[in-house]
Amino acid sequence: MTTGIHISIKNKTYTTADSRQYIAIANFKLSLPNDNFICLVGPSGCGKTTLLNIIANLDIDYQGEISLIEQHSPPKIGYIFQNPRLLPWHTVRENIELVINSHQAPEIIDSLLESMQLTEHQHNYPEHLSLGMSRRVSIIRAFAVNPDILLMDEPFVSLDAPTARQVRSLLLKLWRQRPHTILFVTHDLREAIALADRLIFLSASPMSVISEIDVTIPREDRNNDQAIESFRQQLLNDYPTIKTLL
Ligand code: ADP
Ligand code: MG
Secondary structure, three states: OOOEEEEEEEEEEEEOOOOOEEEEEEEEEEEEOOOOEEEEEOOOOOOHHHHHHHHOOOOOOOEEEEEEEOOOOOOOEEEEOOOOOOOOOOOHHHHHHOOOOOOOOHHHHHHHHHHOOOHHHOOOOHHHOOHHHHHHHHHHHHHHOOOOEEEEEOOOOOOOHHHHHHHHHHHHHHHHHOOOEEEEEOOOHHHHHHHOOEEEEEOOOOOOEEEEEEOOOOHHHOOOHHHHHHHHHHHHHHOHHHHHHO
16 A cells, blocks of 8 residues: 555444434545645634544444554644643643653753744743743644644634744744644635645535646745645636635
C-alpha cells in the first residue's frame, strides 16, 4: 500500500435522543498524501468533526477502514479541538506538561512556549488568558507530542482577524520545522488558502468530496492578502458550487 491516509467509511450512524438512527456519514472515500497541509471545507453538519474523531480513533463505532501509513506505526496523532480544553486548575506550563515528560525535555517546552510567544505567560492560569493565548497553548500541547498527523477542528473560529493571522503564521512556522500531515477543518476560504497545500471541498450530508484543489501560491506569499484574494476569486469563478458550501 502507498503511504498516506486512506479513508473509507461505509457507515457511521448516531442514535438520536428519541432513539432513531441518524446516518452521519455513508460511503465516504478519501485518500491523502503524507506531510501535506490539508484543509477540509464543508457546510456545518456535513460530518467533518465526526470524520476527525474517527481518524483520531476517539470514535470506533462505525463501519469502514482508516489506514494511516506513516514512518511510525502506529502514527502519533495530535488533535486540536475547536474549544482549547485547557484544565483550569493547571497553569499554561502544567497543561503542556500533562502530555510530555518535562523532566526529560524541559527545553522542548521552553522552545515551544517561545515560538508561540507565551514564555511570559507560562505560569498563568487559563482564566487569565485571552482566547488567542488559549488557542496557542492548545497548539503547543498538540505539537509537544511530535505528532505524525495533526487534526485541527476549526481551531481559530471567533478570533479577531489580526490574532487569527498571528496564530496562523506561528502554526506554519512550527509546521515547517518538522514536516507532518495536518488536517485542518475551516469554514473560512481565505484561511484555507493561506494555510493549505491542498483544499478538499466537502458536500452537505451525505458528505462526499466535491473537489480537491492544490493551492499554487508560493509559501512566502501566503501573507499577501492580494495573492490570497485573487486565488479565491479565481476558485469561485472556476467552481461556482463552492459558494454554496461556505
Ligand atoms: P460538522 O463538524 O461537519 O459540522 P458533525 O460531524 O459534528 O458535523 O455532525 C454531523 C451530523 O451528525 C450532524 O447532523 C450532527 O447533528 C450529527 N451528530 C453529531 N454528533 C451527534 C451525536 N452525538 N448524536 C446525534 N447526532 C450527532
Ligand atoms: Mg464540527
